[in-house]
Amino acid sequence: MEAEKEKEKEMREWCVALPKVELHAHLNGSVRDSTLLELAKQLGDKGDIVFEDVKDVIMKNGRSLPECFRLFELYHILTTDHDTVTRITKEVVEDFAMENVVYLEIRTTPKNNEAKGMTKRSYMNAVIKGLKTVEAVEVVLFDSNSRADKTPMSELGGDTRKKKIYVRLLLSIDRRETTLAALDTVNLAMEMKDQGVIGIDLSGNPVVGEWETYLPALEHAKELGIPITIHCGEVANRNEIRAVLDFCPQRLGHVCCLNDEEWKKLKSLMIPVEICLTSNVMTGGAPSLELHHFADLYNAKHPLSLCTDDSGLFSTSLSNEYYLVASTFGLSKAELFQLAQDAVEFVFAGDELKRSLRELFERVGKELTT
Ligand SMILES: CNc1ncnc2c1ncn2[C@@H]1O[C@H](COP(=O)(O)O)[C@@H](O)[C@H]1O
Numbered sequence: 591m592e593a594e595k596e597k598e599k600e601m602r603e604w605c606v607a608l609p610k611v612e613l614h615a616h617l618n619g620s621v622r623d624s625t626l627l628e629l630a631k632q633l634g635d636k637g638d639i640v641f642e643d644v645k646d647v648i649m650k651n652g653r654s655l656p657e658c659f660r661l662f663e664l665y666h667i668l669t670t671d672h673d674t675v676t677r678i679t680k681e682v683v684e685d686f687a688m689e690n691v692v693y694l695e696i697r698t699t700p701k702n703n704e705a706k707g708m709t710k711r712s713y714m715n716a717v718i719k720g721l722k723t724v725e726a727v728e729v730v731l732f733d734s735n736s737r738a739d740k741t742p743m744s745e746l747g748g749d750t751r752k753k754k755i756y757v758r759l760l761l762s763i764d765r766r767e768t769t770l771a772a773l774d775t776v777n778l779a780m781e782m783k784d785q786g787v788i789g790i791d792l793s794g795n796p797v798v799g800e801w802e803t804y805l806p807a808l809e810h811a812k813e814l815g816i817p818i819t820i821h822c823g824e825v826a827n828r829n830e831i832r833a834v835l836d837f838c839p840q841r842l843g844h845v846c847c848l849n850d851e852e853w854k855k856l857k858s859l860m861i862p863v864e865i866c867l868t869s870n871v872m873t874g875g876a877p878s879l880e881l882h883h884f885a886d887l888y889n890a891k892h893p894l895s896l897c898t899d900d901s902g903l904f905s906t907s908l909s910n911e912y913y914l915v916a917s918t919f920g921l922s923k924a925e926l927f928q929l930a931q932d933a934v935e936f937v938f939a940g941d942e943l944k945r946s947l948r949e950l951f952e953r954v955g956k957e958l959t960t
């Protein structure tokens with residue numbers, strides 16, 4: 591028993607030490623519980639909400655898909671003012687960097703909120719301010735050809751000096767949005783491409799909205815050459831899954847509820863998949879960890895990367911997702927390392943950054959796998 595525990599501890603520590611690439615993390619889903627509770631307390635004291643009710647909701651463990659979207663409503667009440675957006679961005683980046691995520695794509699939905707004097711643009715400025723106020727780790731937000739990036743890669747993921755993390759932003763289109771609002775988000779992404787914004791995501795409650803509503807915005811993004819990732823098949827919406835596969839974005843999130851024909855098509859298209867184990871099991875997209883479609887895609891050598899989705903909401907971390915793959919599917923350290931390394935090929939950032947990340951993995955590989 592003791593030996594088992596020791597083994598688990600050692601493996602968990604190894605998964606933390608492993609340099610990791612996170613490609614699917616929603617900003618508001620990644621906020622620490624302690625911060626949410628603090629924000630709820632403040633609003634409770636002001637009489638805007640009833641703290642005790644909110645506290646129970648935040649700390650509750652069950653997270654069905656409809657519950658998730660009710661929770662996001664609450665999170666947005668707690669977090670949507672400029673200073674709080676700045677604060678949560680800073681904390682989320684620090685949390686990922688602390689567990690040796692070396693490259694992070696954070697996605698977030700730019701929000702208009704008249705009561706708070708917030709526009710999509712000012713929301714994003716608050717996010718970028720958050721990235722710039724991180725002190726605990728060094729955040730690299732620009733490519734070296736657009737801004738100076740002289741820090742040697744040897745500091746990435748290292749333990750002795752200040753950790754360094756590359757961060758890029760994806761702008762999410764919420765499925766509740768109109769075509770015009772979705773187009774605004776794509777245009778904003780284009781305007782902010784020199785400020786770390788490198789892609790577009792389609793997300794939101796999968797039982798809400800119509801594919802035809804977002805399609806013009808997604809096509810616009812495609813025309814502008816902006817990489818796109820789409821939440822696909824969280825529920826069994828056959829028409830939409832077919833349309834998404836036909837659209838052929840650069841990456842897909844989840845892909846839970848595909849039928850045989852759709853699996854075949856996905857595999858033939860070789861679209862990289864952002865795998866979110868804990869999220870899928872909690873929301874019912876996968877029946878269990880053991881029966882998660884990770885195994886089938888992994889065995890088929892389909893391009894994959896492990897991701898958290900909403901580390902705060904689902905009480906997980908990227909290191910934990912790697913640990914779950916090891917403990918559930920029996921992957922060795924060398925195989926886990928390869929999985930982490932392969933994710934470099936699916937980042938939306940440019941070739942120069944990819945080369946740096948490849949070098950980093952090459953360098954630490956021997957040490958971690960022998
Ligand atoms: C659980 N699976 C999921 N499926 C679909 N969309 C999700 C999601 N998890 C998060 N989001 C999307 O991300 C938003 C929160 O972060 P931001 O406010 O953008 O930072 C949610 O409102 C939802 O639109």
Ligand SMILES: [Zn+2]
Pocket residue numbers: 614616793821843899
């Ligand atoms: Zn997601």
